[in-house]
Amino acid sequence: MEIRTHDLIRVDDISKLICLTEVPEWVTGELTDKPFVVVRRAAGLEGRIPVGIRGETRNQRFGCFLPEEECSIVISPEQLAQEKQWKQTNRRLSIVAIEVLDRVDELMTSEEMVWGPTGSVGFELASGLDTAHAGSDLDLIIRCEQPLPMHKAQRLVQELSQFPVHIDVQMETGKGACSLAEYSRGQESLLLKTENGPMLVKDPWSEG
Template identity: 85%
Template sequence: MEIKTHDLIRVDDLSKLVCLTDVPQWVGGELAAKPFVVVRRAAGFEGRIPVGIRGETRSQRFGCFLPVEECSIVISPEQLAEEKPWKKTDRRLSIVAIEVLDRVDELMASEEMAWGPTGSVGFELASGLDTAHSGSDLDLVIRCDQTLPVEKAKRLIQELSQFPVHIDVQVETGKGSCSLAEYSRGQESLLLKTENGPMLVKDPWSEH
């Protein structure tokens, strides 16, 4: 099983995590209430996957590692897009970022894109816990191992800008990730987030 950045992994035992720094006090309570970690963009080591724990606020983010053998329940953004759990929740009636997912799904299907929800919406759909709210943005990931035509990127951004919620899209290229909005502008260089840190590149599919 290939585990990728943005995937969610269920963790029922805090002691299974490998932490290189002191664990903040809030982590134990958050993991007990929301037993999922998200695969983060960093280098792993010795069969350990880099993961992060989300707290109640943006400042509460803690990075650690999880042994591969503990990754028995993994939910990817693409799996959420395929299974469409948003159709089964009443929360779509009060949270626009969930309600628009049918339209997002139609758009991505028409453009033949592999995609999925991430962020608070993706976390809620994967965990079944109420982590999104009425003011939540919608974060999406597109997996695209081949060069994405700039014109298609522009078309996607144009369509998504018509939706009644702010939508942020990251493109995973296989070398790292970049902003779909930035890429669509056809800039001379753009920021690519890699496991070794951010870098400016001309081509996010070749890392130079």
């Protein structure tokens, strides 16, 4: 099973988590209520997946590791999109970031993009728990193993800017991730997020 950044993993036994630093008090309560962790972008340890635990607020994030053998239920952003998971919740009537996913799906399908929701919306669709709110942004990833033509990137950014919610798109290139909006501007260098930390690159498909 290939496990990638942004995938969500259900944690059946929180004692299996491997923590290298002191565990904040809020972590146990959050995992009891929301037994899912998000695969984070970091160098893994042998046989261990780097994961992050979400708290109620943005500053409540905690990184640890989960043994690969404990990863029995893994849900990817692409899976959420392929299964149109947002159609299973009546929350789309009150959460704009969920309501627009039908239109996002139409756009991404027409552009032949492999995509999926992440962030609070992706977490809610995967877990079935209410983690998004009325003012939530919509975070997306698109898988771009091959260079994305600039005209297509610019068209996507223009189309998504017309939606009634702020949409942030990260391009996953295979070498790391960068902002679709920044890429579309044709900047000389881009910030590429890699498992070894952020780095400035000219070509996000080639770390060199």
